[in-house]
Amino acid sequence: MKTPHADLLPAGAGPAAATAPAPADPPAPRLPGMRGLAANPWVRFAVRRLGRLVVSVWVLVTAAFVMIHLIPGDPVRASLGLTAPPQVVALRRHQLGLDASLPTQYLRFLRHLLGGDLGVSMTSGLPVSQVIGDRLPATVALAVAAFAVALLASVPLGLLMAVLTRGGRRRRTELTFTSAGVLVAAIPEFLLAVGLVYVFAVRLGWFPVAGRGGVGSYVLPVASLAAGPAAVLARIVRVETLSVLDADYIRTARAKRLPPRTVYLRHALPNAVTATFTIAGLLLGSLVAGTVLVENVFAWPGLGSTIVQSILAKDYPVVQGVVLVYGVGVLLVNLAVDAGLALLDPRSAILES
CATH class of the missing domain: 1.10.3720.10 (MetI-like)
Incomplete structure (x- = not known):
């Protein structure tokens, strides 16, 4: 039986040529450098550890922020004393940003942390970063x-x-x-x-x-x-x-x-x-x-x-700053230990990848 449109086939081509699949398009060019970098177990190890560190630091920062608001009573009133006038307490609360909503306070707290600002001590009036830096x-x-x-x-x-x-x-x-x-x-x-x-x-x-x-x-x-x-x-x-x-x-x-x-x-x-x-x-x-x-x-x-x-x-900004320093210090120590163990025994980093 004559294959339909056989007259359109080139000379010498049989029925098999008519049913043969068209050649596939060439694969898109890949970046061998990026592929090799992603396949490197040490790179995956570093990315995984740094990702855990970032998440842990975020949890620590959030816990330090929530800690101040879970303390019973008014921290400003407790630091200024029970005999402080209401106007002084309100002014101090406004200076510390405690009269804003919790989401606003949290975002402001994160923004100040990224800028290296840990707040001001309620008792001495010094920046918390200076107090921590001295001790x-x-x-x-x-x-x-x-x-x-x-x-x-x-x-x-x-x-x-x-x-x-x-x-x-x-x-x-x-x-x-x-x-x-x-x-x-x-x-x-x-x-x-x-x-x-x-x-x-x-x-x-x-x-x-x-x-x-x-x-x-x-x-x-x-x-x-x-x-x-x-x-x-x-x-x-x-x-x-x-x-x-x-x-x-x-x-x-x-x-x-x-x-x-x-x-x-x-x-x-x-x-x-x-x-x-x-x-x-x-x-x-x-x-x-x-x-x-x-x-x-x-x-x-x-x-x-x-x-x-x-x-x-009851100087809560200083307490908050010291807790953050202690927590970040422990996290960095754990990261250094993981890196040291991976260098001592590279199989741990490779197998975990």
């Missing part, structure tokens, strides 16, 4: 010193205890180490601070009782903050090291008759500190929060004593 260095110095001492004390101690108690040896040493670690970790920072002040400052007179001065003034506050985290981290390092010492590559290193220092420090320690750094990041967040009570015990001129004084004086 923040003392808190950061105390927290960083305590964290460094906790790491420098816990990692060698945990590694040493793992080597000594490996294979069920020295059961009494293991029991003493575990019991002491649990006891020290259970003592609150402020209670330990009071005990250290009584023994080493009041009774023995080795260190100053309070205040921030020379190197000696750091010893007792740093010891109060670092003792609990160091005890927890030392136990974690011991457990992780024990599991690493039973790995095949450690047996291979011993079979090659490598020196014990090389086996423990070069092969065992780097693989045992991954979980330690994870817990250390969480403990650093709690350590920063623990400075609030310890600073008040030692009259340390930091944010911890500032927030307590502001709560007692």
Whole structure:
């Protein structure tokens, strides 16, 4: 049978040519750079972490804003006193923007935050950013010193205890180490601070009782903050090291008759500190929060004593600003820990992608 419109086909073309599909259009050109960038697991890891940070900061800012409005009573009346004239209270409320609607106050609060404006202190009249800037260095110095001492004390101690108690040896040493670690970790920072002040400052007179001065003034506050985290981290390092010492590559290193220092420090320690750094990041967040009570015990001129004084004086803008600084600090520490763990173990970033 003759194919319809066969006379329109080119010469030599059969029925199959008439039913053959038309060639597809060439694909649209793609940007290989963008495609490769989106496929990079490190880029996806960074975007995911930064996205979580942005959401967490927004939640923190919103919670700090709502906190002021959930406090019973009028914060302006509480800060000015019950005998303040109504005209003064109304003027102060207008200056602080508390007479506007909540959505308007929230948008104004966000706009001021983006501009670096944390408000004005109700008691001193100084900008909150200036108050925090004057006290923040003392808190950061105390927290960083305590964290460094906790790491420098816990990692060698945990590694040493793992080597000594490996294979069920020295059961009494293991029991003493575990019991002491649990006891020290259970003592609150402020209670330990009071005990250290009584023994080493009041009774023995080795260190100053309070205040921030020379190197000696750091010893007792740093010891109060670092003792609990160091005890927890030392136990974690011991457990992780024990599991690493039973790995095949450690047996291979011993079979090659490598020196014990090389086996423990070069092969065992780097693989045992991954979980330690994870817990250390969480403990650093709690350590920063623990400075609030310890600073008040030692009259340390930091944010911890500032927030307590502001709560007692009902200076809510300062309280709000300090809460934001503490919260953002903890979030940045967690972000740094995630990045450090990804660099130590790139498989975590790749597999999570």
